[in-house]
Amino acid sequence: EKHSDCPVDKDTLGRSTWNLLHTMAAYFPDKPKKEDQKSAEDFLVGLSKTYPCPHCAEDFREDLKKNPPVLKNREDFSKWMCEMHNRVNEKLGKDKFDCSRVMERWYEGWKDGSCDY
Ligand code: FAD
Numbered sequence: 001e002k003h004s005d006c007p008v009d010k011d012t013l014g015r016s017t018w019n020l021l022h023t024m025a026a027y028f029p030d031k032p033k034k035e036d037q038k039s040a041e042d043f044l045v046g047l048s049k050t051y052p053c054p055h056c057a058e059d060f061r062e063d064l065k066k067n068p069p070v071l072k073n074r075e076d077f078s079k080w081m082c083e084m085h086n087r088v089n090e091k092l093g094k095d096k097f098d099c100s101r102v103m104e105r106w107y108e109g110w111k112d113g114s115c116d117y
Helices: 010-026 034-050 054-066 074-091 099-108
Strands: none
Touching: 010 034, 010 074, 010 099, 034 054, 054 074, 074 099
């Protein structure tokens, strides 16, 4: 890709970050230890302070206060992440994602087999 070795813009940064966040949630333990929950929470709080788009980071911090992460298990964390992303989608006038399909998108691959190779 032509610009793949250049500094990233806001949208590329966003897509890369969502790749990491949704995949992190999709691989979160089904039975997390207290320590797993603390690591995930610390990561999100840290990211919300260092995310290199200041106005995005500010909204992210507000959102985390209003909607603390649900770290009970993989499914709940993935659903929480999906809803968090949907709040950003809504703010940006993008379509909402169907959170009942979040594990298909980020863990199993679509049921139609389009991710199989
Ligand atoms: P993205 O929104 O990047 O989504 C990537 C892919 O994720 C989609 O193609 C879809 O397959 C999947 N997806 C979409 N929605 C969901 C969901 N709800 N759950 C699971 N999967 C989903 N940009 C701004 O301009 N202003 C901001 O304030 C801003 N705040 C941000 C805050 C955070 C924490 C992050 C990570 C990003 C933020 N961004 C912001 C970037 C923005 O969210 C998008 O990443 C960017 O606009 C590119 O959008 P996109 O349409 O390519 O898809």
